[in-house]
Amino acid sequence: MTAAVEFAPWTDPTETPLIRFERVVKRFGDFTAIEPLNLSIYRKEFFALLGPSGCGKTTLMRMLAGFEAPSEGTITIGGRDMAGIPPNKREVNMMFQSYALFPHLSVWDNIAFGLKRGDMSKEEIAARVDDMLRLTRLDRFAKRKPHQISGGQKQRVALARALAKAPKLLLLDEPLGALDKKLRQDTQFELMDIQEKTETTFVIVTHDQEEAMTVASRVAVMDNGKIVQVDTPPKIYETPNSTYVADFIGDVNLLHGRAEIRADGLASLAWAEGATPIKGTAGEGLQGGEASFVIRPEKVTITASKPKDRTNVVKGKILDIAYLGNLSTYHVELPGGQVLKAQTANNRRLSRRDFTWEDEVYLSWTDTAGLVLAR
């Protein structure tokens, strides 16, 4: 997934962001939906907002589109303060979660709807609509009404309609929520393709972490009206800044204890009475004290005999085995009662599987595989 020239405008201090949230707060009555929030999104980014239900993702989008005004702070798009500018005067289009296709208009007229509001000639509109139909592979359905096409096709119409006006910024609120897994994956790649072709800035809302990881250039993880971490998908996955993010993105093992920073820069965590402290990379701002050790299951090696070359070794008993086809996840119970997961690729035949229930096994990992995060 590495491009020839890496796309990372957020690392370039001379780059000005397309969207800037500055100390934005949103309150509904006495309920604060968005806590003071700063965020910059750059041109041509595919930016994902990820978070549990009710954390304020839609609210953030609606403020960008202009349907809600921030209670405090400023939002600028392309350097222009958006306060008081109604949705129809913004170069922003939104693809609604429910698609919001006009049921009385054909697919063609739905896509042309926004174009007709501008000062384009009839011929220009027709050409643009046909372009959009081709882009979203809807040519054959142009004359149908929304109730005569499938869910996936509706979703593409909604996308085509929002893209037709060539907005600076396209907002997608859970665009793939209604699709089944297969169609969802296909559409994700289609979306990325379209985003690349049109060079539009996309902001997508999702609560599916896999989706965010697949499509986005950067991901913002939200919790209760706050942004907890903004980073590229690999960084979010490899170096989460908190146990919340680690737990939210992907599968993770957690061990709690007291941390110490070692002379070699690593951190060690005393996690159980009498056990050798485990070592891991020190997380951002770790001072020592109460901390958690986080490690992804696929970084934990499971063996029948004690490995000699590793310092992080724990012994346990297999509690459960989850067979996922290409992968197997072993749930291993440690003497102290904690359960760790270890994942291995199934490149052998099932019948020759090494381990079974109740087996005594050793779990081990390298010194830099896990992270020690302050709590």
Add this chain to the structure above:
Amino acid sequence: MNFARRTLIGIPYIWLLLLFLVPFGIIFKISLSDYAVSIPPYTPTLDLAQGWAGLRDFLSQLDFENYIWLSEDDLYWKAYLSSVKIACISTLLTLLVGFPVAYGMAKSAPEWRPMLMMLIILPFWTSFLIRVYAWIGILSNEGFLNQFLLWTGVISDPLQIMNTSTAVYIGIVYTYLPFMILPIYATLERLDGSLLEAAIDLGCSRTKAFWLVTVPLSRAGVIAGCFLVFIPALGEIVIPSLLGGSGTLMIGKVLWEEFFSNRDWPVASAVAIILLLLLVVPIMLFQRNQEKAQEAEG
């Protein structure tokens, strides 16, 4: 199909047969008869005691004389035309009043809606006749309206509203307003708010979004409401008789007079049959509209 299902499906047909087709047949038969000073006031009557000969005799006396009479006397077709005109105009007026009311109801806070709905239906709790009489009290030369206007000094002589077509329009709009409001309200209430947001997002002003989204999407309700007002208004009789005076010509009134004043049952029946045929067209259009609306939803 088992017996229980057949019976279940059969019930509405039996209903239609008993309450619509049989009375229609009787009226149609009377419309083909002749006026007579007797009880009932027409000939021939079927004498079943004479068997087949009686039936043949009976059928031979039926003719379309009354219909020819209707087409020759211009009173009737003028009454039909004037009824259609009054029904059309009052339907339009009801729509103009009803749409904003329905729109306001649909836009109001959800907790208010049941209350507003009650207020719309409330008038039905008093008798229709009493409500029409109440309008006489309001509209007559010594009525509340004129007294109020005289008192405020807007006019110096009482306005003549009673016994004009204005009074008929007021009466019809007032009476049938709920039939207009309710179907429109039903479509507006179901309207997905995100459609309006989408329209605005795509560059519409609020007014433009109203015309391009709200209006077309409430079409089914508007059409349903218009038919629900037009159809009964066309045959309306109480309102023109009580409020319209002798000046307003409506077919319902003509029918009433033929039947009760002239006791000419055959002609009255012929008038009723023509009125029914006039109504079949809008009723069928109405049916088509409902079907289409259902299709679009499905």
